[in-house]
Amino acid sequence: MLRAASQRVFIQSLAAFVHQEVTLRGWVYRLRVLGKTTFVILKDCSGEAQCVGASGVIRELHLKAEDVIEVRGSVRADQRAKSGCEVSILEVRVLNRAAANLPFNAASDIESVGLETLLEHRPLALRNPLVGDVFQVQAALLKLFREYLSSQRFTEIITSKIVASGTEGGTNLFALKYFDRIAYLAQSPQFYKEHCVAGFERVFETGHVYRAEPHATSRHLTEYYSLDVEFGFIDGPEDVIQLERELLAYIFEGLQKSYAPILDAHRKTPLPQMLNAPCWEFEECLELLKEHFHRADLTDDLDPEAERQLCQLAKDKTGSSAVFVLGFPLGARPFYTAPRDAHGAANSFDLLFEGIEITTGGQRLHRRDDLESALRGRGMEPANFESHLRMFDLGMPPHGGFAIGLERLTARILDLPNVRQAVLYPRDRYRLTP
Amino acid sequence: MLRAASQRVFIQSLAAFVHQEVTLRGWVYRLRVLGKTTFVILKDCSGEAQCVGASGVIRELHLKAEDVIEVRGSVRADQRAKSGCEVSILEVRVLNRAAANLPFNAASDIESVGLETLLEHRPLALRNPLVGDVFQVQAALLKLFREYLSSQRFTEIITSKIVASGTEGGTNLFALKYFDRIAYLAQSPQFYKEHCVAGFERVFETGHVYRAEPHATSRHLTEYYSLDVEFGFIDGPEDVIQLERELLAYIFEGLQKSYAPILDAHRKTPLPQMLNAPCWEFEECLELLKEHFHRADLTDDLDPEAERQLCQLAKDKTGSSAVFVLGFPLGARPFYTAPRDAHGAANSFDLLFEGIEITTGGQRLHRRDDLESALRGRGMEPANFESHLRMFDLGMPPHGGFAIGLERLTARILDLPNVRQAVLYPRDRYRLTP
Numbered sequence A, B: 001m002l003r004a005a006s007q008r009v010f011i012q013s014l015a016a017f018v019h020q021e022v023t024l025r026g027w028v029y030r031l032r033v034l035g036k037t038t039f040v041i042l043k044d045c046s047g048e049a050q051c052v053g054a055s056g057v058i059r060e061l062h063l064k065a066e067d068v069i070e071v072r073g074s075v076r077a078d079q080r081a082k083s084g085c086e087v088s089i090l091e092v093r094v095l096n097r098a099a100a101n102l103p104f105n106a107a108s109d110i111e112s113v114g115l116e117t118l119l120e121h122r123p124l125a126l127r128n129p130l131v132g133d134v135f136q137v138q139a140a141l142l143k144l145f146r147e148y149l150s151s152q153r154f155t156e157i158i159t160s161k162i163v164a165s166g167t168e169g170g171t172n173l174f175a176l177k178y179f180d181r182i183a184y185l186a187q188s189p190q191f192y193k194e195h196c197v198a199g200f201e202r203v204f205e206t207g208h209v210y211r212a213e214p215h216a217t218s219r220h221l222t223e224y225y226s227l228d229v230e231f232g233f234i235d236g237p238e239d240v241i242q243l244e245r246e247l248l249a250y251i252f253e254g255l256q257k258s259y260a261p262i263l264d265a266h267r268k269t270p271l272p273q274m275l276n277a278p279c280w281e282f283e284e285c286l287e288l289l290k291e292h293f294h295r296a297d298l299t300d301d302l303d304p305e306a307e308r309q310l311c312q313l314a315k316d317k318t319g320s321s322a323v324f325v326l327g328f329p330l331g332a333r334p335f336y337t338a339p340r341d342a343h344g345a346a347n348s349f350d351l352l353f354e355g356i357e358i359t360t361g362g363q364r365l366h367r368r369d370d371l372e373s374a375l376r377g378r379g380m381e382p383a384n385f386e387s388h389l390r391m392f393d394l395g396m397p398p399h400g401g402f403a404i405g406l407e408r409l410t411a412r413i414l415d416l417p418n419v420r421q422a423v424l425y426p427r428d429r430y431r432l433t434p
Helices: A011-017 A055-059 A115-120 A122-126 A129-151 A190-200 A237-266 A282-293 A304-318 A368-377 A382-393 A406-413 B011-017 B055-059 B115-120 B122-126 B129-151 B190-200 B237-266 B282-293 B304-318 B368-377 B382-393 B406-413
Strands: A021-034 A037-044 A047-054 A068-077 A085-096 A175-178 A181-185 A202-210 A223-232 A279-281 A322-326 A348-353 A356-364 A399-405 B021-034 B037-044 B047-054 B068-077 B085-096 B175-178 B181-185 B202-210 B223-232 B279-281 B322-326 B348-353 B356-364 B399-405
Touching: A011 A021, A011 A037, A011 A047, A011 A068, A011 A085, A021 A047, A021 A085, A037 A055, A037 A068, A037 A085, A047 A055, A047 A068, A055 A085, A115 A122, A122 A129, A122 B190, A129 A202, A129 A223, A129 A237, A129 A406, A129 B129, A129 B190, A175 B175, A190 A202, A190 A223, A190 A382, A190 A399, A190 B122, A190 B129, A202 B202, A223 A237, A223 A406, A237 A322, A237 A348, A237 A356, A237 A399, A237 A406, A279 A282, A282 A304, A282 A322, A304 A322, A304 A348, A304 A356, A348 A399, A356 A406, A368 A382, A399 A406, B011 B021, B011 B037, B011 B047, B011 B068, B011 B085, B021 B047, B021 B085, B037 B055, B037 B068, B037 B085, B047 B055, B047 B068, B055 B085, B115 B122, B122 B129, B129 B202, B129 B223, B129 B237, B129 B406, B190 B202, B190 B223, B190 B382, B190 B399, B223 B237, B223 B406, B237 B322, B237 B348, B237 B356, B237 B399, B237 B406, B279 B282, B282 B304, B282 B322, B304 B322, B304 B348, B304 B356, B348 B399, B356 B406, B368 B382, B399 B406
Parallel strands: A047 A085, A279 A322, B047 B085, B279 B322
Antiparallel strands: A021 A037, A021 A068, A037 A047, A068 A085, A175 A181, A202 A223, A223 A399, A322 A348, A348 A356, A356 A399, B021 B037, B021 B068, B037 B047, B068 B085, B175 B181, B202 B223, B223 B399, B322 B348, B348 B356, B356 B399
């Protein structure tokens, strides 16, 4: 049972109070004066209600859109209203005034308002459904992510974001004065989640990670929210890919069930059928790109253009615009990546989703000796990684995992052109407020 | 249905495979050689199983505790076994060796192992139930926290941890080189969660916050996990307190349902009945402390000793060792705190729980004018807070909320003497690794 503070009733519950007197609280969402009658559309976190009063009385209050008010009124059934009822105003009390002359209103057609203005007026923008719904869907996505993994015996972990050194050797790190030392903000919980596999076997974490990216494109953030998964006793990267297929299928089904109207408002096509998402070898992808798009310029990695092209091919061939690419060249992947074959391919994959990479994952090396060789092979000194390598002495299963960027996934699900539209308070090279 | 990678079966599901052949994967938890028969207690994320084989065959593998193995065997019913069955070993395959001479084992009596050693061998320690269960309970607590608030229409938000200035004026902040500027790690999502109330009405966040605490006591961390709640349209702090009572009652009930044996192993008494937790005025608390403990030294705040004394009084008077203290002196609380009366009391409360403060909360000022006056009254310049104050122009309801320190709450629930025992990777004045 949803509880409101004091005697206030949520708009969602109005239908249960027909012929009764109620107290509502919320924002003036719209205001329409039609001669002697004034219609106040009141909005709270549970919905919108039409409240009707005498224009003379309401005029004296100088009500305007965005004001925060309390309405005492009697509820009557009204088939024309969305909620099935309407409220006859007995009394309006202003709880707090909004400023006059705001650059837009919560009920505005917000498409024409720039991202900068929306960010500078975040609370107001969030009351607009086109903006607010993005974060409702994001919250639901997070909930479904955790729900599925918990059902599969994964333990949620929380690992430190202040670290003594970088995971992959130290580029793009934010440095921090930590008392009399220098520390860094974590680029990824990679090492910690691997360690925890040796403890709990199956773990996930949802949390911020940091990259001091010197560019500020529509796909880069300096602080993003990473959905991290890692688990042990796998046979190979195919187990990891299959888990991600099932996880995303569960999430999309859940979103489709509860947020279909929002998805429809943002997307032209249904969400991809993830259980059908193909897995293509990297070499095969290079061939396909050559054959279909005359791309002869790619050798050891994909570029954003190639990611779009492969998603298009996947859609043409399988109906799903999501494709796993497996077997990237080992040299282009971090030192802890397990090899796929003797010819330099890695057990590492990306998930390309509607034109962009949203996941990197794979199988990791699980033997200390192999990690030491891999480090030396890249000219890195194992002694510098001793605090990490020691954990592989404590009973480390074969393991793998992946990470999904929450903002990128949200942006793709809702077809938002800029990843910043999927962050409440984005951070990039130039943005540090609000 | 719980899915394992490949054909591997989880130990939890063994009973469904009686008279069949299965493949298990896990850690050697205990090893007992009784003449010609060897018992291998195998542990995976789902449970423990007794596997029985011929000593001669197993000896050749040089198995030892903590090794990571795969067991192929046939399942037979055995009433004496915890899981109701036992596995006759057909084949053992070593997937990865643990090092010899570890300082303790997962199955060790771990009470005598120091915290330092446990932290330096985190993965191994996590396989010990006394340590691992702490984080299972913590994960469940988080899940129940989010679950309850979602059921009450709260929206999960994610706010930036890199900020341009501190929430309360700038002590104990970690400074960060942010490209060519200085930024800070957020001490609290206080401002952001208030802003989001003007967007979504009811919000919560679970995430890290940072305090450059120069001391390293058993109750302080430089990085901790804050469970933040904020909501609008309240009548006063009593609404906030009541929500926290109901939230904690829900969490404790959920823990009691799923983790009773773990709670019993750690606690001498049942968890407090939160719905009965009293709310005492600050002035009344000073009187009680004077009367019962001859404390005449307290004036504008409580100290750790007083927190313990009040919890004891609450227990004596109500049976519950949790008490809300409401009406702290306004001067000792942040500038955004709403006043309680004209005599300098604030609508601000602490929740004292089994001897320690685990929550600070209250009603906040919601009018821009009041905030500006409060700032000036404390000698602070409103212009420096303009990016925050501007949000109060956009339709800000009366609101309040609270924050719970996850580690402190976990430590109290499981009666752990040091808060570090409730953090996977603690950070303090001196600790930056692992």
